[in-house]
Amino acid sequence: MVIYLSGEVDDELSLDEMSPRQIVAALDKYVVGQNAAKRAVAIALRNRVRRQKLPPDMAADVMPKNIIMIGSTGVGKTEIARRLAKLSSSPFIKVEASKFTEVGYVGRDVESMIRDLTEIAVEMVRSQKSKEIAAKAEHNVEERLLDLLLPPSKSSSSYFDITEELDTANANANGVKVDDNSQRTREKFRQQLRDGKLANRMVEIEVHERNFPTIELAGPQGVEEMGINMKDMLGNIFQGKTKMRKMRVDEATEYLMQEEEERLIDMDSVARTALERVESAGIIFLDEIDKIAGREGGHGPDVSREGVQRDILPIVEGTTVNTRYGMVRTDHILFIAAGAFHVSKPSDLIPELQGRFPIRVELESLTVADFERILTEPKNSLIKQYKALLETEGIELEFRSDAISAIAQFAGQVNQSTEDIGARRLHTIVEKLLEQISFEGPDLEEKTQIIDENYVNSMLSDTVKDQDLSRYIL
Ligand SMILES: Nc1ncnc2c1ncn2[C@@H]1O[C@H](COP(=O)(O)OP(=O)(O)OP(=O)(O)O)[C@@H](O)[C@H]1O
Ligand SMILES: [Mg+2]
Numbered sequence: 445m446v447i448y449l450s451g452e453v454d455d456e457l458s459l460d461e462m463s464p465r466q467i468v469a470a471l472d473k474y475v476v477g478q479n480a481a482k483r484a485v486a487i488a489l490r491n492r493v494r495r496q497k498l499p500p501d502m503a504a505d506v507m508p509k510n511i512i513m514i515g516s517t518g519v520g521k522t523e524i525a526r527r528l529a530k531l532s533s534s535p536f537i538k539v540e541a542s543k544f545t546e547v548g549y550v551g552r553d554v555e556s557m558i559r560d561l562t563e564i565a566v567e568m569v570r571s572q573k574s575k576e577i578a579a580k581a582e583h584n585v586e587e588r589l590l591d592l593l594l595p596p597s598k599s600s601s602s603y604f605d606i607t608e609e610l611d612t613a614n615a616n617a618n619g620v621k622v623d624d625n626s627q628r629t630r631e632k633f634r635q636q637l638r639d640g641k642l643a644n645r646m647v648e649i650e651v652h653e654r655n656f657p658t659i660e661l662a663g664p665q666g667v668e669e670m671g672i673n674m675k676d677m678l679g680n681i682f683q684g685k686t687k688m689r690k691m692r693v694d695e696a697t698e699y700l701m702q703e704e705e706e707r708l709i710d711m712d713s714v715a716r717t718a719l720e721r722v723e724s725a726g727i728i729f730l731d732e733i734d735k736i737a738g739r740e741g742g743h744g745p746d747v748s749r750e751g752v753q754r755d756i757l758p759i760v761e762g763t764t765v766n767t768r769y770g771m772v773r774t775d776h777i778l779f780i781a782a783g784a785f786h787v788s789k790p791s792d793l794i795p796e797l798q799g800r801f802p803i804r805v806e807l808e809s810l811t812v813a814d815f816e817r818i819l820t821e822p823k824n825s826l827i828k829q830y831k832a833l834l835e836t837e838g839i840e841l842e843f844r845s846d847a848i849s850a851i852a853q854f855a856g857q858v859n860q861s862t863e864d865i866g867a868r869r870l871h872t873i874v875e876k877l878l879e880q881i882s883f884e885g886p887d888l889e890e891k892t893q894i895i896d897e898n899y900v901n902s903m904l905s906d907t908v909k910d911q912d913l914s915r916y917i918l
Contacts, residue, residue: 481524535568
């Protein structure tokens with residue numbers, strides 16, 4: 445048993461600031477076991493942070509330590525990547541390597557993964573910037589709305605009927621100075637606006653016309669390959685036109701907020717930052733890499749697997765890809781590949797590609813003890829999910845610990861007797877176990893449902909014992 449001294453992870457910490465140990469601890473919250481794999485990704489991530497602290501000429505020579513995760517289905521390969529993505533402030537994308545061999549994607553250009561990654565990075569940076577300017581944007585929007593709600597002409601009827609509610613309508617008559625008075629009115633409006641009391645009022649604002657004709661130019665693929673976004677282009681062409689539109693204050697707030705964001709965020713600098721991030725911190729998770737291993741030509745209409753490997757190779761080795769935000773160098777993007785490698789082996793990959801994935805980690809098959817932990821330990825574990833789901837209908841599910849062991853036992857048993865699909869088995873088993881309760885749901889008389897070993901046995905044992913049945917049902 446390992447005890448982590450500094451294991452507690454502050455959720456606010458970004459992946460870049462975390463030590464490998466902290467990264468592993470963060471992953472531990474979601475993924476049970478698989479320490480070797482967690483360590484490998486943690487080290488790889490830390491190494492890139494280290495690289496960035498080196499003098500530039502040396503940094504350029506330090507290549508990312510790409511990883512292949514090997515493990516049978518349902519043991520947590522994708523789960524590790526998925527969690528890493530959520531943790532990381534790095535641009536992250538998950539790509540199924542096998543999709544490049546599929547009929548629909550014949551010859552689909554693998555560089556698209558870099559473009560997609562860049563899109564993700566741009567969106568990340570943009571939303572970060574939008575948080576930075578949020579206060580300023582909100583302030584501007586508020587002022588603009590107040591201008592709209594309180595037009596200078598005092599005889600305007602809409603103005604009048606609102607001010608009446610505010611008890612200030614007759615303030616003028618009482619000899620209060622106009623300036624002071626209108627300032628006070630404005631502040632009262634501001635308060636009401638902030639309290640959401642004016643949400644249903646109508647205002648008229650100038651909007652940019654967006655209803656450009658819909659033209660399908662070429663297939664989406666062709667356009668994507670050019671790295672051009674048609675919608676953006678058309679959006680720009682029609683941006684000049686404006687018209688007046690009446691809308692409710694709450695809608696106008698949203699609209700103006702967007703407009704302010706566009707005005708306050710410098711998209712050029714967003715793009716530059718995003719490109720930099722992709723180049724130095726991007727992570728591509730290449731799932732199902734075993735599906736493209738093998739050097740024989742493809743069968744039938746599939747694109748040859750070796751062909752796909754050859755396409756991917758330059759990207760992993762380092763090349764320059766043209767995106768609509770600019771050129772991206774792929775040298776320092778980290779690749780994490782994963783595959784079951786049941787039929788093929790990593791050595792079936794073309795040698796050049798093998799060399800580019802120096803780190804191999806094997807994920808262990810999950811045991812019954814692991815299943816027990818997977819059911820209960822992770823944040824949002826399966827059991828916690830079902831509990832929460834039923835709680836929305838006032839049903840309290842209480843799992844006794846003997847029930848958890850029984851479920852894990854059954855999962856292990858079925859995995860052994862039919863096919864080992866790892867933790868995925870838990871999903872089918874628990875679903876079957878709770879079928880009745882899920883169905884009855886709100887109609888249940890007894891609001892506290894206790895799940896113990898007996899209940900598990902009564903719901904599952906017949907199905908599990910019958911191999912034919914379990915093959916279909918579990
Ligand atoms: N070690 C684990 N800890 C917690 N949950 C796990 C673990 N392994 C698998 N799971 C659960 O099982 C499900 C399937 O796991 P995952 O998607 O990671 O499988 P995989 O290893 O990528 O398999 P495949 O080769 O079929 O893609 C996940 O949704 C996750 O909830
Ligand atoms: Mg997977």
